[in-house]
Amino acid sequence: MPSSISSSDRRFLRALALWTAGLAVGFNLVVAYGLQHWRWLDRRHDLAKFEAAVNIEDYVLNYRRCPVVVLGSSVVAAVPPPGWERPGVCSVAILGQGALLGLAVMARIPAAPRVLFVEASFGFRDAPPDQVETYADPGLRALHRWFPLSAAKANWINMLGKAQDAVQGALYRPDQPWAAWRTEHQPYSDIYARIYGAPIDAGARRHLDANLAQTRSLIAEMETRGTKVIFFEAPLDPRLAGLPIVSVWHDMMRAAFADHDWVADAPEKYYLTDGMHFTSGSGADFYDLLLSQVPVGVLPAATGSPGQRN
């Protein structure tokens, strides 16, 4: 450049650079320490907007510690309820999307769990390639490890939400009869009925076919790594289970993976907040149902009382 920067501007730029570097390093050290040592910080809910990213980022950083994985949509967020995890079992709830995105990310990293539970119900949701690239990117993984402020878990907006939402120490089990509970919560399930109520046209059918083909190939990839894949169906409100895209996808998955193990249960056993998502007590029950399918020896023996976070 032909001319120089004035001395006052140089001083300003130097001070700005030093302060920025200092604050960035300082904040990252505090957050890195806090996430490791402040258990109260971890015993809190992530904001819904960040939860998918938090769960996937956590998994790709720690997949070696997860011999059993429960993979699915937001339904899995309460399987188990936060605070009720078992050692060696990692639940990867991908809110707003589903198991397909998780499978695509798992296939891109050397993850090979012994048992993989795959939620079939909302598997029709896409795995956007850019998101798969982002989550599986080794550079970003290193960035999240060394600069935890860049990770969704430590995002300041997420922290603002987490600070208000501690994990409950007891499971919530409504004392109402199931039918009355269902009627009371119908306005919430109405929202999903509207979202998924459209009939399946030829274009949507092609889309489902493509997602099924992708699911097939990803499941095959995981099985070549020695993973036992078990599918499960969320015990949706019967009205939601009967919606066009949900029921068509259900039939497609059942037909495509008829030779696999499946876990399903009667919906009347489970209390759902909105026809889709578990209350904490029901989530814990469904978690137990899933883990009852895990072969002996895969998981370490359970220690501690229920509700003790690992």
Next chain:
Amino acid sequence: MSFTSFGFVAFFVAVFGLYYLPPMRRHQVALLVGASLLLYWLEAGDFLILLLVSSLSTAGLSYVLAGRRGRFAAAALGVAGNLLVLGFFKYKSLFLSGAGAAPRDLVQALLHAPLPIGISFYTFHGISLIVDTYRDPEPLIGAVGRRWPQHFAKTLLYMSFFPQLVAGPIAKGRFLLPQIGPKSFAGIAWQESLECLIHGYFLKSVLADNLQQFTAPMTTPAAWGVDSAYHLAAMMLGYSAQIYADFAGYSLIAIGLGKLLGYELPQNFNNPYLAGSFAEFWRRWHMSLSSWLRDYLYIPLGGNRRGAGRTYLNLFLVMALGGLWHGAAWKFAAWGIWHGLALMAERALAGRLRHLSALRILGIPLVFLYVTIGWLLFKLDSFSDVVAYLARLLALPRAAGDGGVIEANVMLILTALTLLYQVAMEILAKRDPGARLAAARPAALALMLVFILFGSGDRNAFIYFQF
């Protein structure tokens, strides 16, 4: 290309590097014109032709206006032409139906064309230049000279200058044209430029983009049914903070980029949510548009010089048209009328309540609340949605639902931060911070920079790009 995209940053760095190379010094205007047109073409494609035609006709007519003959006809043609272009492309959808039909020829293609990016801003630049030159040609001649190639090149840069092309600030010809000329690297005000950029990116990426994720459900009426009134109120306040942070952030980035290239752009915001009256709000919000409407619409209509009745009518008309300028929907006219009515009422009561000094303190929250309710007309899809939203908000006691309380709290924290930001800026602007606080300036900016680096929300388009 949005200011917040990596593509734009790379583009700007390349232009900036070339711009200050010694051999480019004589070609800086050409470089900026080329960069502006390239960027516009990348964003708007074939609509570049419209920008070029509009610029060429504005340059030609202002060239004629700088002479002695045919001045009125040229001015009328220039204003009408710009208004026609704006009116056709922006408002045709108000009167046309069957927008889904496939275009078969040029006329059909034009009738179904989407809104060209930046058209509301560059046509206002054109009108400003034509009218100012008609009123007094000497400053223009002094700024651009009498040679056509120079006149055309400078007018083209004035119309298309990329930091402000898409969403302003709207600069008058007499403000920007005299600045066009060679710039030196040594002349860059680094501290001012970086301060504008850091404040702008902080407002946009950290506050507005983070608020966007929480206010997005406002446009889904189905979701209101399970929300608490508290959540609905927080979303309304959150959107008010968001639209300020989004547009003020954009404006500051534009001003910062302009400074790095050696150009001053007009201030567009001055802590508008601290206004104690509606008239003051409009002196603080989107100042370049308010000033444009005052100079080229309100005053020519007679302003406040023709009696009370005419003044009220002028206020009403200017605000309704100013509202409609934002988009081809009657809800925008309703938004303008909402503000026009407030200005009229305030004017009517001003004389009687002037002695009540407490009104200024009460006025700040009252104006903020009124303005915030008005933003619902921007955010929601229709006037009926606004009515339904407010009805829902007023009908529900807080206990009616617990949906989204945590999200609502986060929104309110972000809204409070946006308001505190304005309070801090207001205090710093009015009082000399002293040497000790001045030394803390880089630290405060660094803190904002760390938030930009690690705490930005998902990248969203600037709200005002749609206008």
